Amino acid sequence: MDKKTTKYFTTGEFANLCGVNKKTLFHYDSIDLFKPEKTDDNGYRYYSHYQLEVFNIISELKEIGMSLKDIKNFINNRSPEILIELFTKEKYEVEKEIQNLERIKKLLETKIQSVKEGIKYTEEIFLEEQKEEYLILSDHINSYDDIEVEYDLKTFIEHFKYCMKNQLNTGCSIGVMLNKENLKNKFFYEYSYYFTKTNKTDMCKNIVKKDEGLYVVGYLKGYYDKIPILYEKMLNYIDKNNLKICGYSYEEGLIDEISIRNKNEYVIKVSIKVEKNLK
Numbered sequence: 001m002d003k004k005t006t007k008y009f010t011t012g013e014f015a016n017l018c019g020v021n022k023k024t025l026f027h028y029d030s031i032d033l034f035k036p037e038k039t040d041d042n043g044y045r046y047y048s049h050y051q052l053e054v055f056n057i058i059s060e061l062k063e064i065g066m067s068l069k070d071i072k073n074f075i076n077n078r079s080p081e082i083l084i085e086l087f088t089k090e091k092y093e094v095e096k097e098i099q100n101l102e103r104i105k106k107l108l109e110t111k112i113q114s115v116k117e118g119i120k121y122t123e124e125i126f127l128e129e130q131k132e133e134y135l136i137l138s139d140h141i142n143s144y145d146d147i148e149v150e151y152d153l154k155t156f157i158e159h160f161k162y163c164m165k166n167q168l169n170t171g172c173s174i175g176v177m178l179n180k181e182n183l184k185n186k187f188f189y190e191y192s193y194y195f196t197k198t199n200k201t202d203m204c205k206n207i208v209k210k211d212e213g214l215y216v217v218g219y220l221k222g223y224y225d226k227i228p229i230l231y232e233k234m235l236n237y238i239d240k241n242n243l244k245i246c247g248y249s250y251e252e253g254l255i256d257e258i259s260i261r262n263k264n265e266y267v268i269k270v271s272i273k274v275e276k277n278l279k
Helices: 011-018 022-030 049-063 068-076 080-119 153-165 180-184 224-240
Strands: 008-010 045-048 126-130 133-137 175-178 193-198 207-210 213-221 243-255 267-276
Touching: 008 011, 011 022, 011 045, 011 049, 022 045, 045 049, 049 068, 068 080, 080 243, 080 267, 126 267, 133 153, 153 193, 180 243, 213 224, 224 243, 224 267
Parallel strands: none
Antiparallel strands: 008 045, 126 213, 133 193, 133 207, 175 193, 175 243, 213 267, 243 267
């Protein structure tokens, strides 16, 4: 190393360059992780500009969760081969973390959009063209005909656990499906399945496609015990507009316990698949 071309920095200067506290450099020195290039007779430490990149690597490895002990082992025994092996392993871990963060980002975005839709709810019943979606279904629900009776908690929990384990939660609340026969017969609490919207299409267990097409849509502001009121309004709309039910009803919470305490302020969205009645 040519001393004439080497730029040295005091501990404070080097710490400022690296964006850390001087105590960090003192600590790294004390554990023999990162030592100054030279120390004068008065005990003053000096770091060279050649050490900036080494410190940067230490900081980056620490940032991704590597322990100081493992970083020290790498720094003290570094070689091109060890670097390739270590960095390849850490790259894989970083890629997994990026995927997880992207999933969380999508979850947050979806929840924001759901709540925004809930805030702008309307009391009007209307027709809407909806795109296809993929749903993960629970096992068949053991339904009850009275909302005051405990719902099928066991099936709900099993579905929730399955979605969490497989990272299928996209930010949408768990919804429920009601088949057209129960709709027509006004068995509004005889649900068929819980469902969770998912972005994944390669799951082999209980995944179904919610068809694109025409849906009658309505919103309810209030708790689930008032859901029959909404269904009655929607069925009247279907009859008056010469429509017929041709699929499930999909019931999902837009504003629920995650965003509000008062259950009477919940906003629930119901979509019923319909088509024109040609008779």
